Amino acid sequence: MSLDLETARTIIAGARAHASEAGFKPMTVVVLDDGGHVVAVEREDGSSMKRFEIGFGKAHGALSLGMGSRSLMGRAEQQPYFIAAVTSAVGGALVPVPGGVLVRDGDGALLGAVGITGDTSDNDEAAAVAGIGAAGLTAQVD
Template sequence: MTALDLDTARSIIAAARAHGSSAGFKPLTVVVLDAGGHVVAVEREDGASMKRFEIGFGKAYGALSLGMGSRSIMARAEQQAYFIGAVTAAVGGTLVPVPGGVLVRDEGGDLVGAVGVTGDTSDNDEAAAVAGIEAAGLTAQVD
């Protein structure tokens, strides 16, 4: 796979939502970006609060921007707040440094995109993203 296509993005979203539903998570919003940071697909569940698209996008876009999952970005923010603040400004404010932004790699290890999930706790958001990515036969990179 050289690109994350629409059918794959839809599969990721469906599996992430199914994981959230079976685990009793609050309503989720799932954003799938390609490796260039473009939106491939997004779904916002009924009852999700406003601005969830922007949060999910920021988690995924931040992961792509720094080449690491948003959990690692959070750890970096705790150690180097000025750096993360500067990066956030450099990417136009589209960086949300909490878990839930996961990089997507294909079977060859190539980066094909990122998934951002928001709506429940950050740990649960990340778990839903990983479940969606893995159900699509891809590799989730959280670090």
């Protein structure tokens, strides 16, 4: 468990603070360790029913291919059949739009990923980057 719970809580708090200040819609924030397993989740009031699954899919997809979900979107636009196939191959949890961001330490070591959903994909990603920054870590969006 490369990303500890206190770090995950700091990331979530930072992401939510950014979203609140920016006036984003209610967010769901999912933090996974480097094995793709849940460390912490918070779904804000009014964030719809399956937002956990969507945030999980962004972060899980990012970890699956080792790139931020913004790159998965680029690939989906070029080769939709590839992303469809990988989604199936990894068990269904891969959402190829921005908001799934890899978390690295100062040496570039992979610690885990954050997946956020609720507002536009660009805003979701901005909140993830803010949260990772609040924990003193490095965000990889693509």
